[in-house]
Amino acid sequence: MADGCTISNQLPSSRTRKKNQPDATRYDSKHGASQEKGSAHFTITSAAIRKGLKTVKKRYTESIVKDATLARFTSCEMTVQQFRQLLWKDIISLARSPCQTISQTFLCPIVFLSLIALLERIDFQNQRNIQKLVQNDALREFSLDCLNTCLPTDGNDGCVTLMWSQPDFSQLSHTLSMRYSESIYSGIVREFTRMNTARCAGSSSPEIDQTVSDLSFRPHRPMGTVRIPNAQFLYDYSLQNPATTRLGVVFEASDTLLLNIEYTIWHNASAAFFKSGGESVFDDNVLRLMRGLDEAIVSYLNPDARIRPAFNANIRDWPKVFPEFASNVAQTSGPAFLVCTTILVFISSIHKITSEKESKLYAALRVSGIQPHTYAITHLISRVLIVAANSLVTVLAGTFAFQFRLFQNASFFALISSFCSFGVAMEAVALFIASGLETTEPAVLAGTAVFVVAILLQTFVFSDGYYGYILYNPTAASPVIWKVLTMFPFFNFGKLLLDLTTCTHGKRNPVTSGYVEGPGFTITSLVGSVPAELLPVYSHGTVPDPPAPILSLLLLWMNVALFTSAAIMLEMLKSGFSINRFRFGSPSISKGVLTIANHSFAVFGSTKAEDSARTINDIERVDCAKPPCDSSDPVMSIRNLNKTFQSGNLIQRKSNAAVDGLDLDLYPGEIFALLGKSGVGKTTLTNILTRQLAPDSGSIAFHNDRRLHQSIGVCPQTDILFPDLTAREHLVLYSAFKGVTLLHNGDAALESINLTKSGDRLVREYSGGMKRRLSLLLSTLSAPSVLFLDEPTAGLDPCNRQHVWKLIQSIRTKTNCTIVLTTHSMDEVEALADRVGIMSAGKFCAMGTLQELKKRHGACGFRLSVDFGKATDQKEMVMADVHGLGIRVRVEEENNEGVVFRVVEKSEVARLVQYLEKQKHLIRGWSIAPVTLEDVFMELVGS
DSSP, X not given: OOSSOOOOTTSOGGGOOOTTSGGGSOOOTTXXXXXXXXXXXXXXXXXXXXXXXXXXXXXXXXXXXTTEEEOOOOHHHHHHHHHHHHHHHHHHXXXXXXXXXXIIIIIHHHHXXXXXXXXXXXHHHHHHHHHHHHHHHTTSOEEOOOOOOOOOOTTOSOEEEEEEEOOOGGGSOHHXXXXXXXXXXXXXXXXXXXXXXXXXXXXXXXXXXXXXXXTTOOOSSEXXXXXXXXXXXXXXXXXXXXXXXXXXXXXXXOOOSSXXXXXXEEEOOOTTTOOOOTTOSXXXXXXXXXXXXXXXXXXXXXXXOSSOOOOOOEEOOOOOOOOSOOOOHHHHXXXXXXXXXXXXXXXXXXXXXHHHHHTTHHHHHHHTTOOHHHHHHHHHHHHHHHHHHHHHHHHHIIIXXXXXXXXXXBXXXXXXXXXXXXXXXXXXXXXXXXXXOOSHHHHHHHHHHHHHHHHHHHHHTTTXXXXXXXXXXXXXXOHHHHHHHTTSHHHHHHHHHHHHHHHHHOEEOTTTOOEEOOOOBOSGGGXXXXXXXXXXXXXXXXOOOOOOHHHHHHHHHHHHHHHXXXXXXXXXXXXXXXXXXXXXXXXXXXXXXXXXXXXXXXXXXXXXXXXXXXXHHHHOSSOOOOOOTTOSSOSEEEEEEEEEEEEEOSSSEEEEEEXXXXXXXXXXXXXXXXEEOTTXXXXXXXXXXXXXXXXXXXXXXXXXXXXXXXHEEEEOSSOOOOTTSBHHHHHHHHHHHHTEEEOGGGHHHHHHTTOSTTTTXXXXXXXXHHHXXXXXXXXXXXXXXXXXXESTTTXXXXXXXXXXXXXHHHHHHHHOOEEEEEOSOHHHHHHHOSEEEEEETTEEEEEEXXXXXXXXXXXXXXXXXXXXXXXXXXXXHHHHHHXXXXXXXXXXXXXXXXXXXEEOSHHHHHHHHHHHHHTTTTOSEEEEEXXXXXXXXXXXXXX
């Protein structure tokens, strides 16, 4: 044992090997000698070792994966192949989920278009009912009654019913000025007020009120007739105080000697003061004022007339011809519903990505060599098919089935490009959300919140041109606002829809309540501007200057590039790898080869200079674990590895060292078991070693010249299987990811795991054991140098558990690969592991073979249990006798009825047994059992 390594016949059968296998010999790294089963000794040269390893790899490809061989692809060829296979996988999944695909592409747009049509029909029927009432009213005559006092509008305390001014006498001669005196017009207004009050017969009528000459005057109550200086004052006051004055009368000067009273009526056309019918810009108040003024003029100029004048009038409206369909619901509410046609596609995309992350499928793809940009671009392209189908159904249904004016009056190309661009942009947003939130529930909630914001924006901003275009009015809003909002796809789509609805529906005239017909939207309209006559007019006559619709279309594709790039960068940053962090040297980055001191090995994650002279004996502070005796150079070297996570809030941050200065060498052909309580850093260490997470400092070296993703195999605790694919399709998929050429459809590979008959069944129909065997096979397709197994038998029944154990042993035997086994099952470790590393607080607290750990930590030997029954008074006497005889034991457990002794030396066991046999009358019974690994584990980290 001093110079060589001996394999004892007492080792578990899972680690014994046949003599005729090249990898059955354990090599002494110092002397180059070996001993098998304690008998044969022979010298193995380095050339023989290399030849033996080549033979092992050849046998692996002939037995387990007989029809899979490693291909020599360039980096570009590998990326293209991975890209094609990912796209194929997504398309197959869509084809095998018909209900979900049909819901996204057909049902969702039809449902929301139907809602628009329903609301439009309801609005149309309501308008029809109103039209019937109006048409019936047109058959009746109404007597023209008095002019009532105005009522304040919302936001105002008061109003003015009538403002009036006398003529400008400065332009008349002295004679005419004397004839048209000021008293005449004041008298006419007084007479109008008196006669109008009499006609109102008790209802509210305007009275003579004060004189106003200040433009800043604001009424605080409903006022009657107010005298003003001139017509210019009426114009300026109405402009500065909108919705305040109902009517105005300006008396004009006459240049005739014959008394002639001329006046001009000013009418406020604001909707707050009247409701016009049809295209009329006036209402009955104008007729009331005109009739009252004419009566007052005649009455005032004929004061001695015996018969007082009375002008009675009956009014009757013209019959109105209404359009066949006058509803504008599709224009005002349409944008909000049209945005919703893609909501199911958007939410489904988020759910798909986060589900793959939660089930560790994304991690498996990353370990297999799939880069974030490959995954993101492939996802977008596969979703473009759904988006295109969704957009096509929306446009065709809106044009032919529902016959909306928006779709019928717009170019098909303009419509389909708008909806497709928005759909793809929202897919990029979904990719970004799923990159930031990796669990399904919060990601879907975030996606729903984004869509709620989009719907609110369409409802309150882009449903009306007045509010939609106000952002492009430089006098009302800074251009910076709309330029910042273009970062969001739903803003650009809302602007695009506003341009489409404005050009196809036209514009409502606020004065006449009618519509100005739009010219339609052609392909050339994309690069042109919206006609000025269709744009709203704001205060001071300003008209907005919105950009051409093509800009919104281009901005949507800018959103695609922006959010996709952000998602890719976020994935890289979450893994901890900066752009320059993952540097492999030359000549080939994809192979990960870097030459140092004439040894070829791949290094990643190194951020600090490491001491190359350090060895495993120097760095293990607790145990001096030796490498397996059949190994020479390690296949993987880990030096001073550190990883710290931050917790707490922004004010109080706490650092938790998940991996703390860890060092480890892994050797070819060994099974290394990684043990430890939950939260000690096992998962973090595994994620770092499989390149899913970057260390803060330290280095990891792979001693081979293969690509890193080919050198590493990972079988996580959850099965890395896509439910919509078959086992054979999984072989094709993962072989392409690993750069393996799969021959004969993978029949030999399926036969090796006893899945030949089930190879063409969907994985969702498999049992747990079948899924586990397939996952193990996929992780070994490229004959990796290091294979990571995380709880490989968790949740399996004993039969399948034994089957998986045999498969693991077969993989190690036939490929000579290093297996890192993470498990909580101690019997699994004892059945499979060559070496064991026990972690605590981010570092190894013990490492070595099972026998070394048991011996070094006082846990080897036997546990002897003594049962005293009810004779508890004899317990103290027996324990005193044991110590008095000088038997070296340790009391491990003690209770009222018994005691458990830990005995290390075999000679002491014999002495203790002899003593107990002599004391049968004092004890009820005793039993003896060897110490297990669980005892070692509990002794080291149990507390």
